[in-house]
Amino acid sequence: MMNNLAFIGEQKFTAELVEKIRSGSGELPLKITHLETIEGAQSTLSSTEFDLVIDTFEGDADIYLQRILEIENVLSKQTAIAAYHPQVSTTEIWSSMKQPERFIGIHFFRIDQPTNLVEIVKPEQGDNVELRCAISQLLTSAGFSVVQIKDRPGLLAHRLLVPYLNQAAQVFDDSIASAVDIDNSVILGLGYPAGPLALLDRIGIDRHLHIAENLHRELSYSKYHAPPILKKMNQAGLIGKKAGKGFYSYE
């Protein structure tokens, strides 16, 4: 089984993910290296026989693609590469790489902190079954729930979550109910751990807009279109928890 992994990324989320895998993998002989940037880690990346390198970059789409190709050149040919970007599909990455079967689209789904859900993407061109199963097994052993999805925009999690969050923001903007009542209705009525407006604050309204706009561009259904109130809140800097204010105020 795979046991030598590297994560590349300077976001808080990357460190949290590394910690989650370390604590979830318990007795497994798993070695995880956390590298902040590619530039700072060139020699490590080229000299170490990692089984898998995961790049957690989700910023500019062109930079994301460049990074994958750069990593492909630097790494030993045995090393697999994993990454995910809402705007650049696994199918597209496969068509750009010299050795596409080394690449696997892996989405570590998060609200703000990582969850137990991992989505693994099956690109249109084919299926690197062995690699996919090895990674799936590793992540399952580390406590994740792994689902395989065909390569479609939003995969499953964002595909299902975005219309519901968009709807909740519109319901609030329509003054159908207060923010507290909107969130309480699903917490107390359905047992959800948090309400949709609190979730938007935690995801970050700017990040939600990024995900929703991409989904709407690719799929065209109006349910993916983020309602005007979210754009206004973004313009006003009221993007949620990290700004101290969104639908709610935070200390």
Next chain:
Amino acid sequence: MQDFKVGVVGCGTMGAGIAIVMARAGYQTIVQDVSEERIADGLKRIKGFFEGGLKRGKLTQQQLEENLSRLKFTTEIEAFKDCDYVVEAVYEDVAVKQELFRKLHDVCKPDAIFISNTSTLSVTAIANNTGREDKVIGIHFCNPAPLMKLVEVSKALQTSEETYERAVAFSESIGKVVVTTNDTPGFLVNLFLVPFENDCVRALEQGLGTPEEIDAVIKNGFGYPMGTFELLDVVGLDIHYEVSISLYRQLKDERFAPPPLITKMINAGYLGRKTGRGFYQYEKAGMFGSN
């Protein structure tokens, strides 16, 4: 706690649950249904709930007896004459509910408030021509009423502010947490749940995942207590269809249209747990949690 008298019309699943809530809160409660058989079924359900609670140490034998003693059962509408609050949990049809409230208006005290437990119908429509439109309000209980803390209070166009305030205070006195809407279709819970469930069914139709995989996304990614397909099997696909189509007709929002797969499964008799098969298969047909 005030000495209110409460009436519950209908002792099916929701009516029996609401009666339990009232008795547990300490109110003298009159429960009415159309036949002795329905009353007997309702009473059995209520006794079963309290006896289950006794076994699990949730209440004492004395509390069980006190709760049951607060409940009186009858087939007569006239029994509601001294009630301060009457809650209806009858057949989900505007004309049926309006007719009931008209009859109750002749029977009940002038300041008695009439409460509809409707989940998809307009409280404004139900209130119309009942004779005391300003005293009609929606209080939608969740299922099962004795366990779910939430009620959705809906002010109809005709509802007075005083009625609303009394309804909120009454809801809080029976241990519920109130959310408030102005009689908009689906209120809040169904407004969010139904289209989300439909989106999950569409994802299944589109081959994005199996029921198990989609439910895994929902439970592990979103932290919901049940997967969508597990929940649909519990609710019943026929019930989901009725709620969904009712909201679609009122809102004309395509997310509320029940996807074709739901109709296909209903046509095949795959209604969920009650028929032993829905999105999942079950060893034997039966209601979730039934003995």
